[in-house]
Amino acid sequence: MTSNPSPDVPGPSPDVPGRRPSLEVSGLAYAYPDGHQALFGVDLTVRPGERVAVLGPNGAGKTTLVLHLNGILTAGAGRVVVGGLPVARENLAEIRRRVGLVFQDPDDQLFMPTVREDVAFGPAAAGLRGTALEERVTEALELVGLADCADRPPHHLSYGQRRRVAVATVLASRPEILVLDEPSSNLDPTARRELADILRGLGTTVLMVTHDLPYALELCPRAVILSEGVVAADGPTADLLSDEPLLRRHRLELPYGFDPRSVPLPRP
Amino acid sequence: MSTGHTHKLYRHGSSPVHRLPAHCKIVAVFAFVLVVVATPRAAVWAFGGYALLLVAVAVAARVPPGFWLRRMLIEVPFVAFAVLLPFVAEGPRVEWLGLSLSESGLWSAWNVLAKGTLGVAASVLLAATTEIRELLLGLERLGLPPLLVQIAAFMIRYLDVVADELRRMRIARASRGFTARGPRQWAVLAKSAGALFVRSYERGERVHLAMLSRGYTGTMPVIDRLTAGTAQWAGAAALPLAALVLCLLGWLL
Structure with a gap:
């Protein structure tokens, strides 16, 4: 964990799409205005196409980290770079397009009267209009398999459908990285599997914040453990989950009877 | 309705009235109400005419009478006051079923009841044929x-x-x-x-x-913009224009 900027941090160097990391967090520290420090220097690099799980107990700073990725919170120290663009006030509009944040409660995420308008919100805020906007909406809804729900009000969908629409609302902006906060919470097993299938099929870079360890293993070849405001471990998900003392140290536990060594490994 | 997917004031349909753009309908209902309010209260037949116009709209919109009348009950608490007027108003009085009623009070009560009921009836028709979302888009289009x-x-x-x-x-x-x-x-x-x-x-x-x-900076992006052609405006104008003719006749005759 070095806090020196690595040599491939973009800046004056030419932007090479596909080669630069989708997300680079270095030395990120943050204290809330009330003095409570949540992050103590987080370092994390996610390469394009990777699916990475951020594991950690409640209160580890997971949500605080997520809110830094699109500039809702401003780093006290350190920096966040998304696809070569640093998170800074003057870049916020583009940063928020690049980072697709899916919140835990779809009722918070879906605030427009119909699904179609909700999915259109992001691209429309970026200035897209007319048929181009329509195409974006259809494309995003097809990716989550809900094209026929476009004209329904969000509160008449099932919880699982709402979660998928929430994913579509950020996919519509064609993000560089999809950030999901507890994607499996409150989902029944079928909805959980459907969402996993969709996320696997996207091919987008995914950062998934969760304490649902089997779900992390199912979807993410790589995981990091965030504990007490720092990255405490970073490696293949299966390795981390097989290290019982490590899990115990960070208040993480596998569900009863679950053995990470006995399940097929996720495709990278 | 039964599917519970829309508001209970709205009745799903594809009639010509449903298809009119929301802002045309809002303007039409508002103009209709203004015309009704401007009608002299003594022109009783004109109010009958207005009611017939609304019935014609309801038939065109295929809104069943029961649905329409039930939703008009919202008016009841507001017109309770009108019922009191004949008892409390001053002036010459008439005897009816042993009750002594004020003549001017009766006219005032009729005035409030007739105009209020027509306004509510028109609004219920508007709500029954326009989804809430479209009403909002219409209001936005009209400059709210x-x-x-x-x-x-x-x-x-x-x-x-x-x-x-x-x-x-x-x-x-x-x-x-x-x-x-x-x-x-x-x-x-x-x-x-x-x-x-x-x-x-x-x-x-x-x-x-x-x-x-998702990039909100203080204003909602305009995703749907309602547009209306001359034919649609003309269709919406039919109700207030017909009412205007009745109103003018009411003043002249």
Whole structure:
């Protein structure tokens, strides 16, 4: 964990799409205005196409980290770079397009009267209009398999459908990285599997914040453990989950009877 | 309706009235109400004419009479006052079924009842043939400040969510043996109301975060813009224009 900027941090160097990391967090520290420090220097690099799980107990700073990725919170120290663009006030509009944040409660995420308008919100805020906007909406809804729900009000969908629409609302902006906060919470097993299938099929870079360890293993070849405001471990998900003392140290536990060594490994 | 996928004031359909753009219908209903209000109260036949015009619209929109009349009951508390007028007003009095009623009071009551009922009837037809979302788009199109439209839109979007929260709190109270029997329980109900307010406020903050995350900068992007052609405006104008003719006749005859 070095806090020196690595040599491939973009800046004056030419932007090479596909080669630069989708997300680079270095030395990120943050204290809330009330003095409570949540992050103590987080370092994390996610390469394009990777699916990475951020594991950690409640209160580890997971949500605080997520809110830094699109500039809702401003780093006290350190920096966040998304696809070569640093998170800074003057870049916020583009940063928020690049980072697709899916919140835990779809009722918070879906605030427009119909699904179609909700999915259109992001691209429309970026200035897209007319048929181009329509195409974006259809494309995003097809990716989550809900094209026929476009004209329904969000509160008449099932919880699982709402979660998928929430994913579509950020996919519509064609993000560089999809950030999901507890994607499996409150989902029944079928909805959980459907969402996993969709996320696997996207091919987008995914950062998934969760304490649902089997779900992390199912979807993410790589995981990091965030504990007490720092990255405490970073490696293949299966390795981390097989290290019982490590899990115990960070208040993480596998569900009863679950053995990470006995399940097929996720495709990278 | 039965599917529960729309508001209960709205009746799904594809009639010519349903298909008119919302802002045309809003203007038409508003103009109709103005014309009705401007009609002299003594021109009783004109009000009959207005009622027939609305019936014609209802038939064209295929709104069943029962549906329409039931939703007009909303008017009742507001016109209760009109019923009192014949008893309390001054001036010459008439005897009716042994009651002494004021003549001018009777006319005032008729005036309030007739004009109020026609206004409510027209509004119920508007609501029955236009989805709430389209009403909002129509109001926005007509120049209502976007902030007011946003507030109304969020209210509609989150009404069910908040109602659901309230229901869960009620069940949680009842599950722990609470029943509201009298003023002694009001403190509990007041605290529930406070808790609901705080929860809703916090949800508002989370929604705002979600909006910022998708590029919200203070104004809602215009996603749908209503447009209307001459034919649609003409169709919507038919109701207030026909009413205007009746109104002018009412003044002239």
